[in-house]
Amino acid sequence: MFSNNKKGWLLLSPTIFILIIVGLVPFFYVLYVGFFKWNPLAVDPSMQFEGFGFNYRRLIFDGVFLESIWRSIKFSVVTLTLELSLGFLLALSLLSSFPLKKFFRGVHTLPLVIAPIVVGSIFKLFTVQGLGPLPHLLKDYFGYTLNYGMNAEQAFWMIVIMDIWHWTPFVTLTLLAGLSALPQDPYESAKIDGANNFQIFLYITIPMMVPVLIVVIFIRLMDSLKIVDEVWMLTGGGPGYATRFTGIHIWKEVFEKRYYGLGSAMSILYLYITIVICWILYSVMVSRGKSED
Amino acid sequence: MKKKGFIPLNTNWFDRLFIGVISYIALQLFWMRFMESFISINFAMGIGIVWIIYVIWKG
Numbered sequence: 416m417f418s419n420n421k422k423g424w425l426l427l428s429p430t431i432f433i434l435i436i437v438g439l440v441p442f443f444y445v446l447y448v449g450f451f452k453w454n455p456l457a458v459d460p461s462m463q464f465e466g467f468g469f470n471y472r473r474l475i476f477d478g479v480f481l482e483s484i485w486r487s488i489k490f491s492v493v494t495l496t497l498e499l500s501l502g503f504l505l506a507l508s509l510l511s512s513f514p515l516k517k518f519f520r521g522v523h524t525l526p527l528v529i530a531p532i533v534v535g536s537i538f539k540l541f542t543v544q545g546l547g548p549l550p551h552l553l554k555d556y557f558g559y560t561l562n563y564g565m566n567a568e569q570a571f572w573m574i575v576i577m578d579i580w581h582w583t584p585f586v587t588l589t590l591l592a593g594l595s596a597l598p599q600d601p602y603e604s605a606k607i608d609g610a611n612n613f614q615i616f617l618y619i620t621i622p623m624m625v626p627v628l629i630v631v632i633f634i635r636l637m638d639s640l641k642i643v644d645e646v647w648m649l650t651g652g653g654p655g656y657a658t659r660f661t662g663i664h665i666w667k668e669v670f671e672k673r674y675y676g677l678g679s680a681m682s683i684l685y686l687y688i689t690i691v692i693c694w695i696l697y698s699v700m701v702s703r704g705k706s707e708d
Numbered sequence: 709m710k711k712k713g714f715i716p717l718n719t720n721w722f723d724r725l726f727i728g729v730i731s732y733i734a735l736q737l738f739w740m741r742f743m744e745s746f747i748s749i750n751f752a753m754g755i756g757i758v759w760i761i762y763v764i765w766k767g
Contacts, residue, residue, distance in 0.1 A: 468740060468749065475741045691730060698717060 449679035456673045470680030479656060480681060483664040484688060490571070490660060491639040494578045498635060499628075501579065502586025509591050527584045535648025538577045542649075563650060567657035570650050574658050577645055582638070586631055593627030594620070629700050633693060640689050661685050713767045724767040728760035735759070 449470055451462040474480050509520060526534065541547045542561065550561040563570040601619050610618070621628075643662035646652065652659040652667065659667075665685070669678030710718040715727060739752035 468736070471737065472740050472744075475737055687730075687733060691734075694726075694730070702717060 445679045445682055448676055449683050451676040453676040454673050455675065462676070470677050471684065473677065474680055474684055479659075480661070480664060482656065483659050483661045484685065486571075486656075486658075487640055487642075487660045487662075488692070490575065490578075490642070491636055493575055494582070494639050495632065495635055497575070497579055498583050498586045499631070501583050502590055502631075505583070505587040506590035506594055509587070510594055524584045524588065526581050527588075529581070531581070531644040532648055534577060534581050535645040538573070538580075538645075539649050542573060564654055567654055570654060570657045574642075574646055574649065577649060578639060578642065581645070582635060586635065589631050590624070590627060593624055597623050625700070629697070632696070632700075636693065636696070637689060640685075640692075715763070715767045719767060721764060724764045725760070727767060728763035731763070732756040732760055 448462070450464060450467050452465050452469060453462040454460070505523070509516065529537070539547070542549045542563070544550050544562040544564055553559040553561050561569060563573045597620070601623070602615060605615050605619055641662050642660055643666060646658050646660060646663055647666070650658045652663040661681070665678050665681045668674045668681065710720050712718050713724075715724070717723070719727070735756050736749070736752055739747075739749055743752070
């Protein structure tokens, strides 16, 4: 195989080399460190091997870690559902023509180019109690107290709103590209057969959009499962454990407490859970798509 | 070459290896959490390896 495609392998070799250096080597190193008890600030700063399952055994009994996984999954499901619904609606509206459409599309896309840490600080400046304008407005006009530094529910939903604001444009743009590329023949046939708009949407648009939807769902699902910086900026994982998603939890264990071994095991376990969720979702969606064909 | 065994999907050998390893890890974690106080984890390892071979062969 190699001798037949020497030129191809030669051209691919820089990419393969970089992938190995930035992908495989760190992965296997984290996997390796995950089997050790290692805290460089402890009395014994060396790496101590205490069995392959040592850190993993700790983790499956660690309530805070398990709760952070559940919180991350809940967050991902909520944001994914809302972003997809809103994104689809916006993409459909952007298909039709209305005044200032191009301006709206440009403004709507702006959050996409903002770095997550900046999104976090924008929301913090806008919503923090005693400084931001939003709590004042809500209090003055609706009598509603917004203080996510004290209220766990508010903190969670504030993160959800922030994520929706940041990432819905991505969903909209991707779905808009998919919708624009759909063939028009099935729509004309359906109209001749007397289908109404809702039936056309349900039986023609959605099935034809499945490949695009799969891509969007996967990108957003994986992104939302590994959310860190926006949350770190807005709430720092608080109040209490209310917004301590798994990424934040790993960060705190590794960089604040210096539990390198445990943190590595957490990362590997979380990667495993992400892979399982994505694989199940992919299998279900692909098999359903095939059965509809 | 893809085939259909007891897994309700068309899979090649690498898919079945992947499913085997994923379920092996799940079994180890489940065993550590709920069974290890009664039965050693080595049993789970043995069962898991047999399971991986079975999935690759018949899955």
